[in-house]
Amino acid sequence: MNRQEKEEYLREYSILKSQGKPFFPYAVAKDSIMAVVVMGVIITLSIVLGAELGPKADPTTTTYVPRPEWYFYFLFELLRIIKPNWLVPLATLGIPTICLILLFLLPFFDRGPERRPEKRPIATTLGIFVIAAMAYLTYLGASAGSPNSIELATPASVKQSGGTMLAQFEAGRQVAAQSGCLACHKFGENGNAGPGPPLTDVGRNLPAGAISRTLINPTPPMPSFKDLPKEKFDNLVVFLSQLK
Amino acid sequence: MKLKLPAPPIPASLKSPPRRPDEERPSKVEGAKEAGISAVDWVDERTSLSGGVRWMLFRKVPRGTNWAYTLGSATMFAFLNQAMTGVFLAMYYDPSATNAYESARYITNEAFLGEFVRGMHKWGSTVMVVLVFLHMGRTFFWGAYKYPRELNWVVGAVLLVLTMLMSFTGYLLPFDQKSYWATIVGVNINGTGPLVGPYLNDFLLAGPDFGATTLSRFYAIHMLLVPGLIAALIGAHLYLVARLGTTAPPWLKAEKNPELRKESV
Ligand code: HEM
Numbered sequence: 001m002n003r004q005e006k007e008e009y010l011r012e013y014s015i016l017k018s019q020g021k022p023f024f025p026y027a028v029a030k031d032s033i034m035a036v037v038v039m040g041v042i043i044t045l046s047i048v049l050g051a052e053l054g055p056k057a058d059p060t061t062t063t064y065v066p067r068p069e070w071y072f073y074f075l076f077e078l079l080r081i082i083k084p085n086w087l088v089p090l091a092t093l094g095i096p097t098i099c100l101i102l103l104f105l106l107p108f109f110d111r112g113p114e115r116r117p118e119k120r121p122i123a124t125t126l127g128i129f130v131i132a133a134m135a136y137l138t139y140l141g142a143s144a145g146s147p148n149s150i151e152l153a154t155p156a157s158v159k160q161s162g163g164t165m166l167a168q169f170e171a172g173r174q175v176a177a178q179s180g181c182l183a184c185h186k187f188g189e190n191g192n193a194g195p196g197p198p199l200t201d202v203g204r205n206l207p208a209g210a211i212s213r214t215l216i217n218p219t220p221p222m223p224s225f226k227d228l229p230k231e232k233f234d235n236l237v238v239f240l241s242q243l244k
Numbered sequence: 245m246k247l248k249l250p251a252p253p254i255p256a257s258l259k260s261p262p263r264r265p266d267e268e269r270p271s272k273v274e275g276a277k278e279a280g281i282s283a284v285d286w287v288d289e290r291t292s293l294s295g296g297v298r299w300m301l302f303r304k305v306p307r308g309t310n311w312a313y314t315l316g317s318a319t320m321f322a323f324l325n326q327a328m329t330g331v332f333l334a335m336y337y338d339p340s341a342t343n344a345y346e347s348a349r350y351i352t353n354e355a356f357l358g359e360f361v362r363g364m365h366k367w368g369s370t371v372m373v374v375l376v377f378l379h380m381g382r383t384f385f386w387g388a389y390k391y392p393r394e395l396n397w398v399v400g401a402v403l404l405v406l407t408m409l410m411s412f413t414g415y416l417l418p419f420d421q422k423s424y425w426a427t428i429v430g431v432n433i434n435g436t437g438p439l440v441g442p443y444l445n446d447f448l449l450a451g452p453d454f455g456a457t458t459l460s461r462f463y464a465i466h467m468l469l470v471p472g473l474i475a476a477l478i479g480a481h482l483y484l485v486a487r488l489g490t491t492a493p494p495w496l497k498a499e500k501n502p503e504l505r506k507e508s509v
Binding site for chain 2: 001006009010011012013015016017018019020021022023024026027028030031033034035037038039041042043045046047049050051053054055056057058059067068069070071072075076100103104106107108110111112113114115116117120123124127131
């Protein structure tokens with residue numbers, strides 16, 4: 001806005017203002033009604049939904065699904081969508097930081113005199129786009145599975161044999177999910193694509209013996225898992241060798 | 245029967261003059277009103293507050309001011325609700341890694357109306373975040389951040405960040421699985437940030453890792469540092485709102501005063 005536009009705005013505004021009503025009691029009345037509505041909503045939510053308290057924090061579990069408050073889902077989801085490692089810092093802080101800086105500086109680069117949303121197509125479109133993107137990411141975040149679980153379908157052969165086999169397979173799935181393999185390996189849709197090879201069908205290439213040898217004596221950077229309890233280790237090997 | 249109190253022994257110069265026979269005795273209501281007014285006068289004589297209050301309350305809001313303009317004050321009420329319920333939660337809460345969960349459990353299951361108050365605090369935070377975004381949306385789409393209100397937009401943006409920070413630090417406090425792991429993830433995300441990320445983490449966690457004092461640090465940030473900043477900035481925000489006046493809806497055009505138009509013809 002140049003000086004003339006500024007003065008014009010101030011003149012217009014002072015006329016509109018002089019035609020208005022005093023803040024007290026007219027605006028105060030509306031604000032008070034709104035305050036009552038807000039309190040009503042909060043009280044209703046509190047009575048209906050209560051305040052649950054989950055199990056006590058346990059830093060030693062790794063199976064727990066971290067879930068932020070729902071209004072952080074969009075940030076969380078941004079992190080999940082952007083996979084290549086070198087892009088991750090960009091996704092987690094780069095994009096939010098840039099958005100935040102743009103938000104702060106908005107009045108300094110958008111300085112046109114026009115205020116009607118339909119006459120500011122760029123600003124309005126961008127605003128709607130950001131809202132839509134955040135809503136979409138929030139939706140994805142709300143419906144996403146756990147980042148610490150392996151959702152591969154149980155192979156038909158394992159299902160058929162049932163009994164100990166099935167039990168060991170499912171237990172092994174838990175061990176794999178809890179032991180941090182997902183940080184380096186992909187199982188189906190879960191886990192990271194590197195640095196290790198995908199394990200979606202390891203059992204096809206490697207027999208159980210080779211797998212357990214790899215786990216005990218792996219090539220770096222993979223850590224050795226020889227210290228896992230015997231039973232867990234065996235279940236893990238069964239699980240992996242059945243992935244065909 | 246009327247009880248007559250003995251007159252206090254005050255010097256004659258301070259006593260009100262005796263009533264003249266033709267004067268009416270002031271009614272009780274009037275007396276009470278007088279007392280109220282003189283008390284307010286007493287304060288005002290010593291503070292000159294009335295000018296400021298009048299300035300805040302009897303300013304005009306432009307024609308066309310509608311319900312969308314209540315979103316800001318609604319956000320403020322949500323914040324006041326957080327402050328009130330937070331005080332009650334703080335009476336029972338213990339920010340130590342060993343007792344935090346137990347105190348949260350006590351509040352939820354045993355304290356009188358504990359779950360209700362905790363629920364109001366928890367859902368109040370959601371309501372506040374929603375309202376802050378709605379309010380920001382209103383000011384954004386209506387171009388209310390433009391001249392001369394740029395600075396108020398910046399103050400508002402800081403308030404938005406602080407509100408999110410409140411929610412982030414508060415989420416850890418009940419110290420259940422959910423809050424613990426969400427915080428770990430959040431802090432790790434934060435740590436990957438460019439330049440300041442790791443330092444910010446050191447500050448948040450009170451050390452390189454989640455440790456014994458992390459919880460009390462989050463608590464201090466959550467209940468002293470950030471709310472203080474928010475309260476101060478809401479004050480600045482409202483000062484600017486009153487100083488500059490709230491915008492009129494962008495579609496309104498000022499009708500020139502018909503008197504003026506007549507003269508210019
Ligand atoms: C704790 C959070 C906040 C509180 C309590 C608050 C409160 C208020 C109040 C009471 C008003 C008066 C007019 C109205 O209600 O619309 C107002 C106006 C305004 N707020 Fe906020 N606000 C908050 C956050 C924000 C945020 C996040 C922004 C944007 C980044 C913002 C930008 C503005 C602007 C530009 C105005 C002037 C609007 C006009 O004159 O029409 N505020 N705020």
